[in-house]
Amino acid sequence: MIIDLKKFITAERPYWEELAAQIKRSQDDPYRRMSYEQIRRLHYLYQRASADLAKISTFSAERSIRDYLENLVGRAYAMIHATRQTPVRFSPVKWFCNIFPQTLRRHWAALALSVSIFLAGAIFGGAALIADPEAKAILMPFDHLQAEPSERVAGEENASRGKDHLRGVKSSFSARLMTHNTRISIFVLALGMTWGIGTVAVLFSNGVMLGAVAADYIRSGQTAFLFGWLLPHGAIEIPAVLVAGQAGLILAGALIGRKSSEPLSERIRNAGPDVVHLIGGVAVMLIWAGLVEAFFSQYHEPVLPYSIKIAFGVIECILLAGFWMYAGGKISGGSDLWQKGSKRKEALDE
Amino acid sequence: MSERTNQLRIRTPEGVCFSLLLAGPVSRCLAWIIDAFSIFLAIHILISIVSRLGILSYDLPKAIVFVLYFTCPIGYAIIMEWYWNGQTLGKRLFGLRVIDIRGLHLDINQIVLRNLLRAVDSLPMFYLLGGIACLINRHAQRLGDLAANTIVIKEAKAIQPDLNLILEKNYYNSLREHPHLVARLRQQITAEEAGLALQALMRRNDLAPEERVDLFHIIARHFKDKVAFPQETIESVPSEQYVRNVIDVIFRVQR
Known part of the structure; x- marks a missing residue:
């Protein structure tokens, strides 16, 4: 022309x-x-x-x-x-109570895999410590865990007996815990991009450390202290890390694309919103865990009986399990944002 | 293996194709430096404000500082890219924009995901992993971009050429006396060649005299090789004038 x-x-x-x-x-x-x-x-x-x-x-x-x-x-x-659709008012409560638990249940297989990897690590860590107590420094490389559990328990209980040993630092301690744990969770998720190898490694190593710590304290007869110390915040913190692992494994699954005929970009496009919902839920859980750890977990007998702390942790576990299983009702096909993405794709295909 | 280019070609449902110029690692790195500096500045301004709370509580400002150091680097990119449609301050300064790989605007999930995955892109330090991924990937995507299906493009600021600066409306062009050869010339010359010659003409006054002569001599010889006009038409025409004539017949059709 x-x-x-x-x-x-x-x-x-x-x-x-x-x-x-x-x-x-x-x-x-x-x-x-x-x-x-x-x-x-x-x-x-x-x-x-x-x-x-x-x-x-x-x-x-x-x-x-x-x-x-x-x-x-x-x-x-x-x-x-x-064009972004007419601004839909984001409701944090609706998102946390509906979309997050629904997303979590929709990918239950990834969560089960995340839990299994963590438990395998915990069993390995516990067994390794019992088999070779000298390996303690390798299995849980933290200075405050190197002493005999009975010594630490005595120290912690003595500290609790005097004046408030966390007075004036609770907020900053809590903030440090929240940000640190959220950073680790994001890292666990992001490592999904290594085809899940990094996510699996971090989940397993965290399991090893927890298993070794638990075995060390149980072996020394400090079971009540262990549960009283770990359960109040661990009941939320550990599941949060497992959900981050779930998100990382979803991402890895999309990358690998086993049994999927969709191209990589579509698989990732479908997984993306769910991964974001999960990591958002993890962040909320870790805020709670950080508050509990700084304001509650660090107080021991005689100030706070272990029975109360354990009961608190158990109640948290039950509530969390109920929330994950039932909140948000029946699982829908995907979140609103995911559906929007699909609609957009369909419109383009047409 | 997919071919690596610096352009992403998109075909619209209307059947029209357009290209997006992909941003290279260097311009992205420079934009990141600006962003890192902005984050550093924002954190320190906020800390100086927060530290005034120290009168009320010793612990609270410390807690807020911890939160700021964590949320600012992630929040900065997410908020800026959402409100500025894929741009941060650094990207805006360097004319870069993050878009969906299909050429569409980003949705919030894509923005959040690509920024969360900086955690793995920045490994082991200074975005080395992300940089390597960017160099290897055919769309210059770091891992975060790959996960979020996004690309970073360089926004082209196309300038419409003003032909009046180089061609008068009614000037005599000896090539027009051979319309069949002109038609063949228009067919043979590519858009790139014509664009190059046009640029040379528009910038001719910026060139040193000797280089100007050499440059137009090379361009004219190239065009003469494509289509041979009769010797009497071109023998007395200097190279620069010949190029002007070629540009005139290419860009302006006389009816």
């Missing part, structure tokens, strides 16, 4: 400029509501620019105009095909 470029540009430029202005207005204010007439006009301008691009593409000699039009059509395409 041979066209008079200058005449073509002169005739079409006002439309291009109008389209560019429309795009800019929408970029400046993503929540701008357009009237029906404005939407029709936008669609007309987009189609006209697309037609101009098609026309100029057959005309071999103008690179910069083609670049300009490609840029314009690309921006308009993104705006028309993926």
